[in-house]
Amino acid sequence: MVVRTPYALLAAAALSACGHGRLADATSGTATVVTPEQVSPAVVYAPRSRASLQYNAELGASPEPVSDLVNALTGMVQRHATVLAQPLPVLDARLCTVAEDMARLSSTGRPPPYRAIEFALARYGIVEPSPQLVILRTREGESLEHVVAELERQIDAPLRSMPPRRLGAGSVSIGDGSMVVVLVLQQSFIDLEPVPRELAMGARVRLRGRVLAPYDGPELFVTRPDGSTVKHTLSARSGRAFNGTVDCPAEGRQQVELIGTGTRGPQVLANFPVWCGIDAPASVRIEMPNAGDVGVAETEQQIFDLVNRERREFGLPPVAWDERAAQVARAHSQDMRENDFVGHVSPTTGGPSERARAAGLASPLLLENVAFAHSADEAHAGLMNSPGHRANILNSEVTHVGIGVVMAAGGANPELYATELFTRVVGPVDLGSARVAVQHALEAQRARSKLAPLAPDKALDGVAQAFAQALARSGGEAKPPSLERAARRYATVTTEIVVVADAERVSSERLLRHGAAGIGIGVAQGRHAQLGENAVYVVIMIGHKGAS
DSSP, X not given: OOOOOOOEEOOSOOOOOTTOSSGGGGGOTTSOEEESXXXXXXXXXXXXXXXXXXXXXXXXXXXXXXXXXXXXXXXXXXXXXXXXXXXXXXXXXXXXXXXXXXXXXXXXXXXXXHHHHHHHXXXXXXXXXXXXXXXXXXXXXXXXXXXXXXXXXXXXXXXXXXXXXXXXXXXXXXXXXXXXXXXXXXXOOEXXXXXXXXXXXXXXXXXEEEEOTTOEEEEEEEEOTTSOEEEEOOBOSSSSEEEEEEEOOSSEEEEEEEEEEETTEEEEEEEEEEEESSOOOSOEEEEOOOOSXXXXXXXXXXXXXXXXXXXXXXXXXXXXXXXXXXXXXXXXXXXXXXXXXXXXXXXXXXXXXXXXXXXXXXXXXXXXXXXXXXXXXXXXXXXXXXXXXXXXHTOTTOOEEEEEEEEEEOTTSOEEEEEEXXXXXXXXXXXXXXXXXXXXXXHHHHHHTTOOOOEEOHHHHHHHHHXXXXXXXXXXXXXXXXXXXXXXXXXEEEEEEEEESOGGGOOXXXXXXXXXXXXXXXXXXXXXXXXXXXXXXXEEEEEESSOO
């Protein structure tokens, strides 16, 4: 599962906006209202542009009229896409409006915060995750040719990083003789039919569409107004088409996320809010990011503190720091930076389980979040805004986390790659209580199949316990014991080895077979290559009156 806030700040030149015929018209009155002054630590982002009633309702609409600069920028991006053998991105009116708003929020020289971009995408009916923003600054009245040339020198890197399907552009005059222009490059790997932004209580909306190559296997997650995350069932006509519903059982904001699986693993393809029983907000208060350098260790600590703050707010125990997991996480963040990707599957190291295994890190539960952002706050906000990533942070079974941050650029607007690797460390258990838990779990399994409990067999118990202890001491490499004496009462005896983190989760399909007449159980704890220290080794020996 992935989240990214990929906007690149390029110190160069800037100009123009969609919908204006001349460069001098870029100071149009349709711009964003920002209060208090943008030099303050926080701003209220209150767009004047009309909000969309539905997501994707205006998909494909072209801005009218189109300015000379927007035409020039569109042509320039398409030329470079052709050279890079990429599909030609098309101009999208919604992204032009986003670009104008972000140009004003960028007038301080800082990139707009993730929360502002998220708000703009939702307001203007865009379901895809954050686009790339290429931000430039120049003197007001600079020539069109100069602006396009400055952008052209720096466009290939963002095109290679995230080939866009759509684009938009916008600009503002910031009152000191300079202007800011924003070029928005939007990836999209999903076609989704229009979806209302607001729903009445008790209503439901159907999600129909398809994910695009190279992704398939769509999955749907929703974060409820109470903060819980649920997975919804999708019916699919193929590996890419999907059909599902989202309902409104409670008042408030629901976050909807559609995920597809590609060569880099799970990827967020759509992530958008739906407001249930209330109006979508018309403004949002945004804390502007602090300028200045922040060290890697400090950033890792900030993300760690934010994770535990969220867990405390939801009544969950805090996770402890795991330095071994942090080393694995840092290596993956470095890999993402060097190879210019954000994802769970690396062409050199594989997926999270392969990286952990190569580092000798064993755990019964391994969950990974990855992010690209400008600060710890933005990385965390993006992850918490994604239902899938949020579920990892708020997983009740994880006990430890390792966080690895690698900086991609320094200065006032650093870029960082972050990896969170959540693990579970199992502690010693009372073996007597664990044995009772195993017995109850197996009896419940037979009861669900309307079968009576099996009679305990002391001889089988003794052999099973000795075998479980041998397995625990040897890390699972012990040889099976002789059953000659213990098996005299039965036609056959089958032995099943189950290694788990929780004794109450043991099950055995052999228990349900015809002819099962007696049972022996052995329980011990020891190291396991995949589950780590204190794995629970359970040996189940089942005596059968007939063939097993």
